[in-house]
Amino acid sequence: MPHEETDRLPIRIGISSCLVGQRVRFDANHKQDNYILGTLGEFFEFVPVCPEVAIGMGVPRPTIRLLGAPEAPRAVGVKDASLDVTDKLVRYGRRQARELTDLTGYIFKSKSPSCGMERVKLYTDKGGVSSQGVGLYAREFMAAHPLLPCEEEGRLGDPMLRDNWLERVFAWRRWQELNRQRLTVRALIDFHTRHKLALMAHGPKYYKELGQLVADAGKGPLRPLADAYIGKFMGALQVRATAKRHTNVLHHLMGYLKRQLDSDDKQELLELIEAYRLGRVPRIVPITLLNHHFRRFPNDYIANQSYLHMCPEELKLRSYY
Structure with a gap:
């Protein structure tokens, strides 16, 4: 007979809060994904996280971007570079990685300076831009859990x-x-x-x-x-x-x-x-x-x-x- 799962707990998946319809984006909107919420949500228990709200940036809030070298970028305000939330995002990512140890997977919001897994816009001090950035929260979480199956919502469309x-x-x-x-x-x-x-x-x-x-x-x-x-x-x-x-x-x-x-x-x-x-x-x-x-x-x-x-x-x- 096929192997049977016994005494199973819910399959808990970490997820960027905006993807499940929470209005936590900088403009007080959301990015609800119907496949994630309607199909995956039938089988998985989502654990929503918005690191930018969690560190106290509020809703609505100033937009941020990644600035600097790929190996050590900073998360600063788009309009006001004196707004620097780098250390707060890094600390929060490390804290969540210590606390959320029972996750079976994670779905991150693409292109986000806090949650993007890869190909996030990265700006240089001289005005250049590349796609070498990784969201600071996502980077810390994935570094602490390198085997955890992680993906972005956009790539799940493939x-x-x-x-x-x-x-x-x-x-x-x-x-x-x-x-x-x-x-x-x-x-x-x-x-x-x-x-x-x-x-x-x-x-x-x-x-x-x-x-x-x-x-x-x-x-x-x-x-x-x-x-x-x-x-x-x-x-x-x-x-x-x-x-x-x-x-x-x-x-x-x-x-x-x-x-x-x-x-x-x-x-x-x-x-x-x-x-x-x-x-x-x-x-x-x-x-x-x-x-x-x-x-x-x-x-x-x-x-x-x-x-x-x-x-x-x-x-x-x-x-x-």
Whole structure:
């Protein structure tokens, strides 16, 4: 049977307050995102944060921008450069990072000098401008939680980027559950085994490297090995899975059915996998047929693979691109 989640807590996602409709922007408006609020909000518990309001700038408030070098910019007023909230934003980011330790993901407001993850406008003292900036609050939070699945609302409009973020969110959720219950050598091995096919879709080298790490479990202290493992694991999931790699995984899955399927069933499955490779159907089409065949011909290893078997929330949200 597929792996079951037990005793599950809400999936808490940090988010810029304006994205859930709170009127906290500089002009007392919001940037409500209907996909985030209407679709993701059905499954996630949002934790809204507006760092600029939190540090006392008020609503409405003067606008700020990033000024200086990419490695050490300052957040200053657009009209009044004597307004400098750099230190307040940095301190608040560090404080929130210490307090919000149970998040499973974060959605930041793009282009914001406080919350933007990347490509924020950065001005120089001489009047030049680049897109090398990172919002000061976001920078501190992400530095404290480098493995946390983070994304911006604008990028979630891209189906592939959205699917990648969701995959990382639910994988991180499973890791949180593992640690909440009890980290053991067996639990670590089971976690790795469950994600083998998912890792193959992101790159065979990650599958091999992480397998070698797990092979050393039990030979020394577990926590340092587990920390190294999850760091490499989350890094692997950030590498975009390609249609070519997904196709290889689908063929790999088909190999577990080679003795059970007749020639017509094999041909049908091969045609659907090829249709996916060519972009004619989404990946859920061959996956649905594979799941049908594995229900007819159960396989304990396949039944526990996250690649095929997901919790209801993930199954509902993932796009299978």
